Amino acid sequence: MASVTQLSQLDLTRRYTYADYLTWQLTDWVELIRGKVRLMSPAPKRAHQDISRNISTPIASYLRGKQCRTYIAPFDVRLSRATPNGDASIETVVQPDICVICDPQKLDERGCLGAPDWIIEILSPGNVSRDTKEKFDLYEEVGVQEYWMVTPEQKNVVVYLLDEAGSYQLRGEFYTPGLIPVATLPELQIEWTEVFEGV
Numbered sequence: 001m002a003s004v005t006q007l008s009q010l011d012l013t014r015r016y017t018y019a020d021y022l023t024w025q026l027t028d029w030v031e032l033i034r035g036k037v038r039l040m041s042p043a044p045k046r047a048h049q050d051i052s053r054n055i056s057t058p059i060a061s062y063l064r065g066k067q068c069r070t071y072i073a074p075f076d077v078r079l080s081r082a083t084p085n086g087d088a089s090i091e092t093v094v095q096p097d098i099c100v101i102c103d104p105q106k107l108d109e110r111g112c113l114g115a116p117d118w119i120i121e122i123l124s125p126g127n128v129s130r131d132t133k134e135k136f137d138l139y140e141e142v143g144v145q146e147y148w149m150v151t152p153e154q155k156n157v158v159v160y161l162l163d164e165a166g167s168y169q170l171r172g173e174f175y176t177p178g179l180i181p182v183a184t185l186p187e188l189q190i191e192w193t194e195v196f197e198g199v
Contacts, residue, residue, distance in 0.1 A: 018090035035091035076111035
């Protein structure tokens with residue numbers, strides 16, 4: 001079988017697995033969501049990169065010497081309800097902008113297998129519906145405890161926490177200067193003005 005080097009070689013109507021994904025040699029970033037290929041936005045704009053750095057730097061600094069780890073995209077997060085399992089049965093691989101994983105058992109040389117504790121997605125105009133609906137539902141279903149959506153244009157951070165029933169509840173919407181609490185890492189707070197510094 002010819003190696004897949006271009007998106008046009010994939011049948012976007014069929015379902016693929018992580019085993020398929022591993023064989024692709026694409027220059028485009030893609031994610032797999034419930035077996036369907038999702039093309040990621042082109043290279044993020046500068047504001048997106050600034051926000052990613054502004055959030056990930058204090059997290060990484062706080063986590064130095066602790067068990068939890070933080071990763072920024074590109075970083076494969078394989079989401080599957082049944083673990084451990086073979087690559088051929090995994091149908092969802094996402095690239096969160098920022099994620100924090102506190103269970104070292106979920107980490108391997110290829111990324112993360114299982115739900116991170118905390119995911120932060122920085123919304124680009126082209127991915128708003130994916131991050132606010134498709135990924136929201138997905139992260140809720142697989143048990144990501146804390147989900148932040150950051151909107152650069154509105155300078156807005158929306159925080160959801162998983163309740164005991166496994167449903168996301170709105171923890172808060174932050175759009176003015178002040179501290180944003182982090183449920184996953186209760187001693188850490190992120191200053192809103194720092195998130196959007198330089199944006």
